Amino acid sequence: MDLDRKLVRDRYAGIFGAAVEPHFREFLSRSGSEGPTAVLGYARAGAEPLFLERYLDEPVERLVGAAFGRPIARDQIVELGNLAACNGWALVRLWGEAANDLGGAMEFAVATLTAPLRDMFRRMGIPVMPLARATADRAGSAGWGDYYQTDPLVCAGRIAEGQAAILRFLAGRRARAAA
Numbered sequence: 001m002d003l004d005r006k007l008v009r010d011r012y013a014g015i016f017g018a019a020v021e022p023h024f025r026e027f028l029s030r031s032g033s034e035g036p037t038a039v040l041g042y043a044r045a046g047a048e049p050l051f052l053e054r055y056l057d058e059p060v061e062r063l064v065g066a067a068f069g070r071p072i073a074r075d076q077i078v079e080l081g082n083l084a085a086c087n088g089w090a091l092v093r094l095w096g097e098a099a100n101d102l103g104g105a106m107e108f109a110v111a112t113l114t115a116p117l118r119d120m121f122r123r124m125g126i127p128v129m130p131l132a133r134a135t136a137d138r139a140g141s142a143g144w145g146d147y148y149q150t151d152p153l154v155c156a157g158r159i160a161e162g163q164a165a166i167l168r169f170l171a172g173r174r175a176r177a178a179a
Contacts, residue, residue: 004029004039011084017145022082023051028101030094038090040098041082044106046075052112052154055134064108064156067129076107078159083117092124092166099163109159114150125165128155
């Protein structure tokens, strides 16, 4: 766990010039011989307030429900965050594992995604719905460096749809590599 948190701190410092402490209590990670290669934190909305709710003007379940056109129970939502990876492939594989691990218990994932992450999701075919802009004035800390210059948005998506998109993307990559 300490190595997971260290990867988050190091990547946020290197990419954004940020000095932030990872705020999730639970993490999923992929490891190599040198330690973690990709990390993401998660919090179940039914168990605790979500970090990203500081950016929202109403509870996350209301906004997710409005975006998807039906009522959503809070316990069907998980927040993913503190994303950090040594390379994009490790992160993609970790997203797939997270969808497998968390998708059985919850229907929706929410995350604060920077413009580069949203572009990566789009290229992979992972559908997300923007819910709100994440702004520095609501962050609660001045240690975020350039993070808020990357146009972060709070987004939501159905875990099963993301899982299917990741599987299609990885299968396509394997097929192209085998050809």
